[in-house]
Amino acid sequence: MIALLSLYVDMAIGLVMLFLLLSLLVSGVNEAAVRLLSVRSKFLWAYLRDTMDGAQEGARSWLPATVRGVFTVLPFLRDPRPKFDERPSPAEAKPMPAGTTAADDAMTKLFYERVREIDHGKTGKTSISNIPPGRFAGALMEMAAGEKDGVEGLLVKLKDLNSPLYGHLKGVWESAQRDMERFRQGVESWFDTEMQRLSMLYKRYVKWVVAVLGLVITLLFSMDGIEFTKTLLRDNAYRAAVSAIAGSAEGTESLKETCTPGVDPYKCVTDTLSSPAMVKVFDHAIISLRIPEDGDPSVSWNGGMWWQRVTTLSHWPGYLLTFVALLFGAPFWWDLFRRITGIRGRQ
Template sequence: MLSLYVDLAIGLILSFLLLSLLVSGINEGIVRLLAIRSKFLWAYLRDTMDGSSNGRAWLPAKIRDVFTALPFLHDPRPKHSDQPSPVESTMPAHESVADDAMTKLLYERVREIDHPKTGKTSISNIPPARFAVALMELAATDPNGVEGWLAKLKAMKSPLYGHLMGVWEGAQRDLDRFRQGVETWFDGEMQRLSMLYKRYVKWVMAALGLVVTLLFSMDGLEYSKTLLRDNGLRTGVAAVAAGDPATVNELKAKCTENVQLTDCLTETLSSPALVKIFDNAIMHITIPADGDPSINWNGGVWWDRLTTLSHWPGYLLTYVALLFGAPFWWDLFRRITGLKSRR
């Protein structure tokens, strides 16, 4: 009896793991297609180094605005350049917010790690140490050193001035401590930006989880019953093989007429419950014994299941399970099966 519940748990965990991986894969494809990570980074850098444009921040504060602004309305990334970093970057004498001069200067110092993507930079991560070195290279262009460079930032009304001035004073005007302070400050800012990005991804994953659940019409409760029946059927087959003919009539009842019992059992055993979770999807994949697999439209069956209220508690169970994410289900699967992770 214990093995029955273990099989049920493993079957449910594996099904939730596969669907969670599908959700994660779709999300990753959307993120890469729309370059969301890179847009998050450069929107933050524009706000931090040059300030907002016309009172509007490049990086929206609300998740609702992020969904509409960053993917579609505007692209905060600089244009891609295949040239190496210049020997020296010159600070502008006068700068307006629309010019984004500081962001462009920063890109000049880090564009060696860039590669083109639709004409815009694809840089989505700048290590804190590289960012600190880039700012030190910019500060070295001023004959008065860091203090003269900070004075220019103040005259340009760059928001970066307030952050760096505090770091400079805390470093007691020591260049090495100032570089380390900038690195620590930028690392903290990247952690804050990552929290905002995770909030964005959380809502995307929730929406994708709902779409996947409904498209596959995955009823978690019904699937649990299917797993138990599948296990019972295989137990019956084992009993017949062991010489217990009392179960033959019960197995025949599961097969259609004019079909031999051996053929029916072969078809049943070759289609475990895990495969059957895709039978009710809007697109049905058929893998015949002979011939090539085919993809068929299954809209009628799918719509009937979707409009049947008795399935919705199972849909809710599946949806909540997908919200835990693939790492959670993989860890649970590994613990139950005893698999050891390789680090």
């Protein structure tokens, strides 16, 4: 009974480790793409352009409204970020030029002028991907100070510009009863709520990206979760046979039957145990890595065998199992791994 329980525990740990490693790979690829394409920064400034200047008549919103926009428009086709400026913000905020329209992005440019101290250059565009609520409120207060009538003057300019920000600030200004300190606190609270809403929207889109990456990685590595489970069980049975070598001659005979004819059983044991199930499962990737006993590691194209596995319907239930498992994410599998193994986190 104890041996059977140990067998299932080993199988569970092996499966969790596989899904954890693949989930980390998916997360790593996603994070690398996000950083390389500056998706977080573009997402933030798309929101700021929509909120401050609004969309032009007949034009689409800067924020992506579909999953396709997340994959193509925002990363590659439309960059909402202002140009990077290494100069510090001027001592006094400039008033908005007369006759400006939403097409001029006047509010976004003035706002960037007030927050560019926290910026650093990246491919000619701003890299700001997070603006603290206090910094946002301070920038708006500075912009209002540059107007003749203060906050009232800024609201008039926003109304003339038909900016969506006008309605939000108008409500905060009235609620603060035209008290500057309460207005600043109200703007902070409003912007913090907006950033939480934006984060939820971003995570919703990221789930689709992670799902696509999970499917791609599952197929590129042709990860059949069911086949991997069977391999784990065979490995456990093989270890039991290995332990029988020292105990009886029958154990040696059983190993001879499983090894290639004419091969020394002890060498067969060494070769097999040096390639456990966790290593064997990666041999079916479209590009495989070989680490021979002698010589340097080699990378080889494995397209023929990979395509045969991918087009074999009997493997697809295993692919589906792996794909669904990856949707749970690395934190889920790490937590499950800690529960099974008893590893404690930092207190």
